[in-house]
Amino acid sequence: MGFPFWFPQYQPPKPPVKARPDVPSRSLSASAIAFSVAAGVSTAAAVSQNSNAPILQDALNFVLSNISPNGNNNRSSPLWGSLSLAADPSSVNEPKTGASFPSVLGDSRRLLGVGVRRKSVFGLKNIDVYAFGVYADSGEIKEVLGEKYGKASHSELENKELIDDLKNSDVCMTVRLQIVYGKLSIRSVRSAFEESVGNRLQKFSGSESSDNKELLQRFTSLFKDEYKIPRGSIIDLSRELGSVVRTTIDGKEVGSIQSKLLCRSILDLYIGDDPFDRKAKEEIEQNLASLFQKSPQEEKQANHPWLLNKTLVFV
Template identity: 50%
Template sequence: MASSLPLPLNPNSPQIPRHSSTPTSSTSSSSIRCLAVTLGVGIGVGLAVAPHLAKQRNWVAQSLRDVCAQRKRAPSYFWGPLACLSLATEVSQMEKTKTTVEPNTGVSFPSVFYETKQLAGVGVRKKSILGLKNINVYAFGVYVDENSLKEKLVDKYGKMSVTELKDSKEFYEDVIGNDLSLTVRLEIVYGKLSIGSVRSAFEESIGSRLQKFSGSQNKELLQRFTSQFKDDHKLPRGTKIHITRFPGHILQTKIDEKEVGSIQSQLLCRSLFDLYIGEDPLDKQAKEKIGVGLASLLSQ
């Protein structure tokens, strides 16, 4: 069926030449070469970005077969760029849906959080009962904004190796003390945890760090933070608590994505994140993994 083109406003103006629906042998050969090069670049980029994705090669192979089949029904110049765009989109989506599992609890943490936050590492908060048994209270993941991390620390640490950084006390202190964007994501795994227990745990752990860093108890500041965990909040298994440092040393707390409070205090921010990557962390193995994650992001 012949296709129609809109008539030009000026009948004397030159007509746009129509393309034949059947390409010449030279055009077809050139198109195939362009298609192969274009797809090769797209596939190379995709595989370099996500070499760990086990199903990707099968997906790419199927995409190539689909592209070759579709090439017979449409102009060849159309399918090469479309295939690359589709492949890049697929790889991007796979990256966003990647997760890391905390091995002690089985809790999964997304590798990307709030669009820009990268997962540095995961761990677990355990509590001893009468000195006889340890229970898993919550799993946690520490996230960092890569741009914020580099902006604050790349000049000082950019040339150091991952091994050097993960063992550097000064590096952790700078991550904790600088006004860079950090989030700790907690997921409750102990089904009988009460909000009162959470308040008491933070009063003890953060209270001791406020004292350590400032030389005083800072009872008012501690009370402002712990009072965010009100009695009407229920904490069934699976509840998620997000505590984020925003620019200006503003510490925001959310329970299941509902904001329960924000406090501006460099001392409080430092004390909170010291729980996870400070000198005496809640999970020492997790601190090392988080350190490797932070150092790896900084060196990229």
């Protein structure tokens, strides 16, 4: 497995990122559901020592030239933060990188959780590559999954089947990536997706078929060398109706591909069994479950429906 990110030159940590202006979004209604859970940072996988990888030497030079003897190069940052979507939210910051994400994309895609994609260079230095936010259409979630989970108990909502059902459905979703590493090239992004998405395509199809390779090539070819992605750049990977993956870079659509397998493979990177950020997935699971949780009054009425009728009699 090749090292998926190329770091030509180490750049000292910079102040928190300010997100680029996004498409104006409508504010939530006063009755919008509030989410408040923990977000964090996952453990990054160590890079494979493949001597045939042409970018391996660059990574080695980066490590040897930037690690101090006393080991104080790593930034200190909180491992936990909170995501709160109030009645009139504007944005949410990913706690480790400071990257800002709007609480709503378009009209109805609500932010379910934020996290960070990290890479470990030989297990010696962790790099924050990009922060990400996972969005989903809350109305479609209730419509598509409501029959199965609308009357579910709290313990049933915590079952991992809920997030799996969301991943395998056709609910409109967006994973927004915000670049936080200043020297990341589009070639590195293309290489990273070749590895990570390629592994998922093989996982879900059970083979390395020529069809899978062609599908992967169609997707990665969208990230052309002409696109520049400086620190703060935004990449949106959206699942639209009909299992269409729509990709945009800084608001410009670069291509769409219809493939349920590709949709599932991309979402699996963030909400699958082995996600990039486990704390972010836990946050998303809890916020997703909260969409179906009833208030104490609703729970009481559901358990004792005769109370409503009796109240009406005595009024």
